[in-house]
Amino acid sequence: MHLPEPVAEEAPRPPWLHLRKRAAQAGLTGFDVVCANVGTRYAHGTEGDRGAAAVVPPHLARVAQGLAMFLAGRRDCDAREVFSSGHGAMALRYGRPVVAQAVYDQVVCGGELAGVASSEPHSGSDLRGLRTVAVDHGDHFVLSGMKGLVGRVDEATGFVVFCKVVPSEQAAVQGADVAWLREVPLSALWLPTATAGVLTETTVPLGLRGWSLGHLRFDDVRVGSELLLGVPGDGRRIFDTHFSGWRLMMALVCLGAATAAIEETMARARRRSVGRTCLANVPSVVSRLGIAAAEIQAATAWCFSLLERIEQEGDEVDVAACSAAKALATDASYRAVDIGLQLHGSEGYTRRTPMEKRLRDIRGLRIADGPNDTLYGVLAQSLLSETRPAAPLVAQRRA
Structure with a gap:
């Protein structure tokens, strides 16, 4: 409603913190956590509006959070902070009641940031x-x-x-x-x-x-x-449990941005021509967009599959798989936006389109929460380890 179009660097900066406070009024800042330490699950909403927690089943809270991040990324990577409890979830899940209550009041109800x-x-x-x-x-x-x-x-x-x-x-x-x-x-x-x-x-x-x-x-x-x-x-357990899910959230932000970039580029390819040939009929253009779309869809499916597993298994999080999924998703997203920028020609290299902003934003998320080379290494070490049962390369989805 408040960001009808993807944001370009040249456009006025959206009032992100104000939008987060609006999201809190609509119940969109606490649906991802069960606030056991304060004895409630957040279901607040504006008058006449059902809070998000009222319509998100408890066993799908992480999946809903991932969907919110994906949709945020379609508009702008900076919109990622508007929804959910964010890093405040650690204080809500592991803090003493006095801490959980304070964070609940400030971050969930008040729309402040952790x-x-x-x-x-x-x-x-x-x-x-x-x-x-x-x-x-x-x-x-x-x-x-x-x-x-x-x-x-x-x-x-x-x-x-x-x-x-x-x-x-x-x-x-x-x-x-x-x-x-x-x-x-x-x-x-x-x-x-x-x-x-x-x-x-x-x-x-x-x-x-x-x-x-x-x-x-x-x-x-x-x-x-x-x-x-x-x-x-207890810090390492808290870190691994939280950041396994959080890395998937950042992955989905980038995947949302990449999906929007591919769609915009396909629309442009249908409109533009090279000589008498529509750009959408040039084999090299079609194949590059097809590869990008395939990589983005595969990475998106993996991220949502892992979020489902987190919901099912609780604290028994597959840290290695979540780490590698974030690395794969952000790498694939960067490639997709780079192709989109290239196919927009010189216009893509300006601040008038969202392409260059997406490229810079996704580049940062390839470093944040663990650089990608390190995250791929986490999966490799898990597969190579002889001290515990080897992690499966492909985990079966549970019914």
């Missing part, structure tokens, strides 16, 4: 190499460290911060040495942005400019022990 702070400038996707430390003082933690290239750094009401929880006596003994931190298991905290000592810094990305990107610095931030998600050392 962010995530995991990667660090020196470690990239190496979660064991994180050096952000939360020193445990019993009734509170003292958080110190820096997170790099965090999305929604200006808009988020709070962040899920992945860090290493260590006892105060151990932190005092180790001093400046950081090598030992690799052996400390990962933990997660919910950290309100307004907490004293949280410093933000923004930067300008190549794409995905609808939301801010930057760094977070924690300068001896006092964090109440009630803000811990799960228990100390």
